[in-house]
Amino acid sequence: MLIDVRSSSISGAGSHGIAGPTAKLTEVTLTDNWVGVASSRRLKGTALTVTGGGTGVAGGAVTLIGCEAHGAQHNGIQGERVRLVDCNVTGNNLGGLAGDVGSYTLPRLDNTVCGTSQVLEQPPGTNWGVCSGD
Numbered sequence: 001m002l003i004d005v006r007s008s009s010i011s012g013a014g015s016h017g018i019a020g021p022t023a024k025l026t027e028v029t030l031t032d033n034w035v036g037v038a039s040s041r042r043l044k045g046t047a048l049t050v051t052g053g054g055t056g057v058a059g060g061a062v063t064l065i066g067c068e069a070h071g072a073q074h075n076g077i078q079g080e081r082v083r084l085v086d087c088n089v090t091g092n093n094l095g096g097l098a099g100d101v102g103s104y105t106l107p108r109l110d111n112t113v114c115g116t117s118q119v120l121e122q123p124p125g126t127n128w129g130v131c132s133g134d
Helices: none
Strands: 002-011 016-031 035-051 055-065 068-070 077-085 101-103 108-110 117-119
Parallel strands (some): 016 035, 077 101, 077 108
């Protein structure tokens, strides 16, 4: 089932702002949700802004173009596979045990700024060496 969300804002969800196996997001703003968006299989997004909350974006295969993720307690963006194009993912990991970008495989970052990365399922502090603070 595809969840297709366009030109929307969701804030203050105690659980997930958006959740489903497959999601497509266009011009969406998510603010202070426990998890901004969660997708177990595939998540594609354009012009996505995620601020605050627990985890900004969590998914299987995550592909985002023109995204921003700031102020999450844990990872700003995490997934099994992550590809970011023209994104700014900084100022996350306020809890100290995650990173701005977390993934199980080496993330693909094109014209993207990130502060820290995290290799998921490794001890905290294990990073991919792809962000400025790694």
